[in-house]
Amino acid sequence: MILNYIWIGLILLAVLMGLAQAVFFGQTDIFSAILNSTFDSAKTGFELSLGLTGVLSLWMGIMKIGEQAGAVNTLGKGINPFFSRIFPDIPKNHPVFGSMLMNVAANMLGLDNAATPMGLKAMKELQELNEDKSKASNAMIMFVVLGASGLTLIPTTIMAYRAQLGAANPADVFLPILIATYVATLVGFICVCIAQRIKFKDPVVLGTVIGLTALVGLLVWGATLLSPKALAAVSAAIASILLLGVICWFVIQAMAKKINVYDAFIDGAKGGFQTAIGIIPYLIAILVAVGMFRASGAMALLEQGIAWCFNLCGINPDMAAAVPTAIMKPLSGSGARGLMLEAMTTYGADSLVGRLCCILQGTTDTTFYVLAVYFGSVNIKDTRHAVACCLLADLAGAIAAFAIAPIFFS
Numbered sequence: 001m002i003l004n005y006i007w008i009g010l011i012l013l014a015v016l017m018g019l020a021q022a023v024f025f026g027q028t029d030i031f032s033a034i035l036n037s038t039f040d041s042a043k044t045g046f047e048l049s050l051g052l053t054g055v056l057s058l059w060m061g062i063m064k065i066g067e068q069a070g071a072v073n074t075l076g077k078g079i080n081p082f083f084s085r086i087f088p089d090i091p092k093n094h095p096v097f098g099s100m101l102m103n104v105a106a107n108m109l110g111l112d113n114a115a116t117p118m119g120l121k122a123m124k125e126l127q128e129l130n131e132d133k134s135k136a137s138n139a140m141i142m143f144v145v146l147g148a149s150g151l152t153l154i155p156t157t158i159m160a161y162r163a164q165l166g167a168a169n170p171a172d173v174f175l176p177i178l179i180a181t182y183v184a185t186l187v188g189f190i191c192v193c194i195a196q197r198i199k200f201k202d203p204v205v206l207g208t209v210i211g212l213t214a215l216v217g218l219l220v221w222g223a224t225l226l227s228p229k230a231l232a233a234v235s236a237a238i239a240s241i242l243l244l245g246v247i248c249w250f251v252i253q254a255m256a257k258k259i260n261v262y263d264a265f266i267d268g269a270k271g272g273f274q275t276a277i278g279i280i281p282y283l284i285a286i287l288v289a290v291g292m293f294r295a296s297g298a299m300a301l302l303e304q305g306i307a308w309c310f311n312l313c314g315i316n317p318d319m320a321a322a323v324p325t326a327i328m329k330p331l332s333g334s335g336a337r338g339l340m341l342e343a344m345t346t347y348g349a350d351s352l353v354g355r356l357c358c359i360l361q362g363t364t365d366t367t368f369y370v371l372a373v374y375f376g377s378v379n380i381k382d383t384r385h386a387v388a389c390c391l392l393a394d395l396a397g398a399i400a401a402f403a404i405a406p407i408f409f410s
Contacts, residue, residue: 006328006335007289014292021297034295041291044345045284049276051164057272059156062247064268065261069254079104085205086189086198087139089129096125100143108152119147120377127378135382136375138196144374144386145192149185149393150365152177154246158362161341167349171240175219176355176404177362182216184364184397191389223407286338294342299324316406321347322356326398330391333366356405363397 018034021027080101090096099122122143130137136144155177162170186209193200200206226234254261293299302324307317321343329336340361344354367390375383 006331007285010289010293013298014289014296017296017298017301030296034292037291037295038288041287042284044291044341045287046280048161048164048341049280049283053273053276056157056160056276057269059160060272061265061267061269062250063156064271065254065259065264066246066250067268068259068264069250069257071250071253074253081204082208085202086142086193088198089137089139090126091129094125094129096122096129096139099125103143104146104151107147107150108154119143119374123374123378127380133378134380136380136384136386140375140378140380141384141386141389142189142192142196144370145188145389145393146185147374148365148367148370148390149181149188149397150363151181151185152362154243155358155362158340158358161337162344162349162358165341165344165349165354171243172408173355173358173362174242175223175238176359176401176408179216179219179404180359180363180397180400182212183400184393186213187396188389188393191392192385195385195389220404220407223404282334283338283341286335287342290338290342294346315402316352316410318352319356319402319405321353322360322402325357325360326401329360329364329398330367330394333369336361336366352405352409355409356401359401359405360398363401364394367391367394 014034018030021030080097083097083101084092087097087100099118103118103122123140126137126140126143127133130140155174158173158177159170162173189209192198198205200209222234251261254264290299303321306323307320310317310320325336325339325343328339340357343357344351347353349355367387371383371386371390375386
């Protein structure tokens with residue numbers, strides 16, 4: 001529903017902006033420009049979707065190997081001690097822990113197809129423990145906020161889009177996304193802990209938070225010591241090593257369990273082809289609306305206003321073009337993806353704006369979609385403090401993205 005209004009609004013604003021330019025400035029050719037943008041954007045959306053087929057098939061095949069090898073279960077066992085502390089209302093050894101751990105682990109590995117079903121299963125099991133069936137329980141809110149904050153270790157889709165649009169190194173946004181998404185998750189987690197009075201003094205909770213924060217802080221500190229060129233090289237090297245390490249881990253674990261690695265890869269790769277074809281209409285729809293909005297001059301006007309505000313605050317005004325992506329992200333995942341692709345197409349995949357939009361896209365999940373799907377699946381009417389915590393996480397992630405991007409890519 002939200003995307004419907006956004007789509008209609010972009011088209012109507014583009015037409016109104018065109019009318020204003022024709023009436024007040026005599027630019028009657030503006031309508032031809034707006035119309036031509038629809039054809040160009042539709043062609044771009046189709047070509048992008050088809051171009052993604054190979055990369056998505058590759059990574060979904062690799063992820064399928066990890067799924068069958070039990071990598072998700074391994075990761076889940078690693079975070080189980082931490083989970084048992086932040087969900088104090090759930091009885092020990094309850095089956096819901098398995099569903100939640102599988103969901104979070106799948107999200108971290110970029111296994112969206114596996115994450116959503118396990119997340120919905122976890123919500124149903126949490127609802128069984130919930131005393132007030134119309135009001136979200138503390139455990140539900142913590143689980144949903146952790147999911148909406150979008151902590152992802154492998155931003156597969158974003159790297160695929162960057163490769164398709166000609167980025168010199170599609171994985172160079174790996175570390176910035178990791179840092180920004182951690183900040184968003186940490187803020188969301190702290191907000192829920194404060195609201196639910198969860199004890200931070202527990203050694204496992206405190207140790208986990210301090211350890212992860214120190215690691216992220218070390219990455220940021222190290223980034224400030226290097227020149228932009230050296231930082232780009234180091235970031236790319238670390239990303240490549242980590243990603244190759246994950247691939248080797250999946251393959252070796254699958255071999256140890258005597259899984260047919262080749263068949264598992266083919267099975268997952270088929271899903272990549274279907275995913276690429278399936279997003280064509282959605283991608284074309286949002287790119288056409290955004291293309292009309294830009295061709296009418298409305299996007300330039302919006303960006304100039306934001307750039308003026310940035311300049312007053314001492315912020316690089318070049319980053320103003322990424323603000324629409326930040327605003328769109330909590331509202332619509334496909335809308336934010338369209339703005340990200342449009343920014344990379346307009347400014348270049350390796351531009352500061354293009355990379356910043358990629359970081360924003362990978363920082364958090366689509367808040368209102370997650371809230372609607374997860375709470376709607378169990379008929380929760382009163383979400384209590386879930387929305388506020390999710391939006392604060394979104395804000396923190398966006399601020400982190402704008403702060404980090406110039407450090408890595410100035």
